[in-house]
């Protein structure tokens with residue numbers, strides 16, 4: 001089952017706000033109302049077409065040779081794999097998500113076209129949260145590092161055209177250097193020796209947050225009106241610039257789908273109205289100046305604040321005027337120019353319960369640890385993606401800790417916060433709170 005449900009109404013309803021909810025039903029009504037605000041209007045038909053396109057109606061025969069993936073079986077004596085076996089391996093070994101709607105068993109974000117395998121947006125923009133597929137969240141489930149490592153081994157056995165090179169692309173599960181890969185590939189077409197190719201590691205802001213803000217990307221360097229850069233990653237996935245340009249109408253539709261995208265709602269526990277109200281008040285006094293006001297009728301606003309709160313700086317520091325000018329001089333920057341910033345966009349917190357791990361680099365496993373920096377693990381690995389692996393109390397991922405990544409059963413699945421680009425430092429605003437205040441704040445965050 002997916003959480004991509006019917007598109008919600010986009011009109012902002014008036015809401016009382018400010019008073020304590022009188023019952024669980026009253027609280028539910030407020031939660032339903034909270035998600036309805038938007039800066040934008042998007043056409044319903046366009047959004048439906050965009051949803052279909054994102055699920056797989058790709059155009060063009062770009063992608064990677066299927067034979068390269070079939071050869072993965074040579075690594076462990078299974079021989080050349082059938083196409084169905086390739087799909088099973090992508091799911092069982094590399095964490096791609098099951099797509100019950102695909103008759104041949106291709107995972108979410110993977111499409112066969114002729115003798116090629118296309119990876120699409122959803123290979124990076126879908127996740128399994130508490131056992132359920134969530135579209136538009138981040139990509140915590142796919143193990144790009146293991147896939148890249150196995151493909152590199154294959155290249156050394158010889159004579160096999162290795163389909164995709166991911167050298168230096170992944171840092172830890174669910175976080176990778178999408179910008180770095182994009183710049184690396186763009187520079188192969190437009191020489192630019194002084195342009196950075198290392199942007200630390202990133203995980204994407206949730207797609208459903210787009211309609212509440214004006215700035216796009218983790219550092220707010222883009223504009224929510226821009227559409228073209230969304231597809232820049234397809235350069236890394238084997239599409240040519242011309243093939244990407246031909247997708248422009250599809251990107252318009254994908255934009256509309258994001259603008260109308262529903263927010264995943266917390267159903268993992270019943271919320272306590274009293275605790276929620278205490279959390280709402282704390283949020284208004286301590287957090288809203290950066291993250292926005294979510295309840296309170298007409299006062300609901302998102303400030304689009306870009307600020308340096310001491311989290312890992314590499315991603316925003318590397319996007320300098322030079323890198324921005326490079327995008328703006330290309331087709332990708334023409335529809336809405338980028339600008340350099342000096343920090344990260346304080347994220348929209350709608351559906352934040354479903355976007356763990358936290359911060360732009362996915363370095364912190366739970367909301368509790370976001371709000372109490374002394375509890376952030378240094379070297380950790382999530383226990384899995386099942387409902388039992390979701391930590392309902394601290395909100396986020398259950399995890400094991402290690403002294404060194406090599407101590408874990410699978411070192412490619414370990415998050416090492418000592419590595420540059422993966423630091424879990426900063427955003428210590430919650431450290432001054434008591435445990436009781438943290439519990440209340442988290443009760444409120446669950447409802448957004």
Ligand code: HEC
Pocket residue numbers: 119120121122123124125176177178179202203204205206207209210215216217218219230231233234237254315
């Ligand atoms: C290889 C993985 C990958 C692929 C494929 C990919 N993305 Fe992304 N996407 C990312 C990452 C990582 C970010 C965060 C980058 C940043 O802001 O620094 C991102 C950011 C975004 C954002 C910005 C969200 C926000 O609110 O700031 C949008 C929108 C987006 N991607 C759409 C798409 C679409 C549409 C496609 C397919 C055409 C796509 N992406 C393909 C990894 C990917």
Ligand code: HEC
Pocket residue numbers: 283286287288289290291306307308309311312344345346347349352355357358359360361367370371427429430441
């Ligand atoms: C001074 C501005 C500021 C204040 C105040 C602030 N935050 Fe943040 N917050 C940020 C920024 C910026 C980020 C992004 C940091 C990054 O990704 O590296 C962030 C990230 C987060 C995240 C992670 C979201 C995600 O999807 O990864 C959560 C949760 C969060 N803040 C909650 C809170 C709460 C709760 C409070 C109040 C106790 C608060 N913040 C106060 C600026 C602020």
